[in-house]
Amino acid sequence: MIIAIDGPAAAGKGTLARRVAEHLGLAYLDTGLLYRAVGYQLLEKGDDPENPELAEAAAQALDPAHFDNPALRTDDVANAASKVSAIPAVRAALLAFQRSFAANPPTGKNGVVLDGRDIGTVVCPEADAKLFVTASVEVRAERRLKELQERGEEAIHARVLQDMKERDARDSGRDVSPLFPADDAFVLDTSDLDADAVFAAALDYIQQQTRSG
Numbered sequence: 001m002i003i004a005i006d007g008p009a010a011a012g013k014g015t016l017a018r019r020v021a022e023h024l025g026l027a028y029l030d031t032g033l034l035y036r037a038v039g040y041q042l043l044e045k046g047d048d049p050e051n052p053e054l055a056e057a058a059a060q061a062l063d064p065a066h067f068d069n070p071a072l073r074t075d076d077v078a079n080a081a082s083k084v085s086a087i088p089a090v091r092a093a094l095l096a097f098q099r100s101f102a103a104n105p106p107t108g109k110n111g112v113v114l115d116g117r118d119i120g121t122v123v124c125p126e127a128d129a130k131l132f133v134t135a136s137v138e139v140r141a142e143r144r145l146k147e148l149q150e151r152g153e154e155a156i157h158a159r160v161l162q163d164m165k166e167r168d169a170r171d172s173g174r175d176v177s178p179l180f181p182a183d184d185a186f187v188l189d190t191s192d193l194d195a196d197a198v199f200a201a202a203l204d205y206i207q208q209q210t211r212s213g
Contacts, residue, residue: 001026001111002102002126003206004119007133008168008179009078010140012190012198016133017115019199020206027109029101031116031123032081034094036072037062039080049083059093075148075163082167085117086174098123117171120182129209131202132181135191137164
């Protein structure tokens with residue numbers, strides 16, 4: 001079983017994907033971590049995340065062992081990830097990693113849940129269930145602000161909101177694998193829903209898809 005969960009930043013797709021994977025006993029991959037790891041490598045070296053050659057080299061040298069680094073969760077790294085993800089060579093380098101994970105789940109798992117920006121449209125268009133999790137940009141900015149403050153990071157609402165809008169524009173407007181729902185995706189707006197309601201709606205949809213499939 002392959003479940004694809006896409007959506008913009010802070011829509012709740014990561015929380016949902018982890019919960020679905022745990023509930024169904026599937027492996028989970030946060031594909032955004034791949035791009036964050038590439039962006040982090042560049043920032044650590046003082047390199048420009050928008051430099052195609054340097055970004056591609058960082059993507060080619062990606063080490064999954066670094067995915068647990070807490071530094072990957074900072075907003076600076078998130079912005080760098082959005083920039084490197086717009087580079088076609090970076091996306092090409094990471095596509096094989098994602099498809100291999102989907103096709104070869106870890107031992108003991110009967111399927112995978114992948115969340116990202118283009119799972120249902122590019123990485124796994126044959127997925128058994130596709131969800132596009134979204135929310136208004138204002139709600140998502142509030143969520144990201146709270147997340148940053150809970151981690152003890154300095155954050156200003158206006159700056160977080162502006163960063164969110166700029167990231168949305170980059171993700172939706174890039175030439176390669178832009179962010180948009182697959183034609184057959186279930187669009188789930190989480191603006192006015194809590195985590196339990198989101199999970200219930202998603203699980204109901206997934207069960208319908210897998211039964212009909």
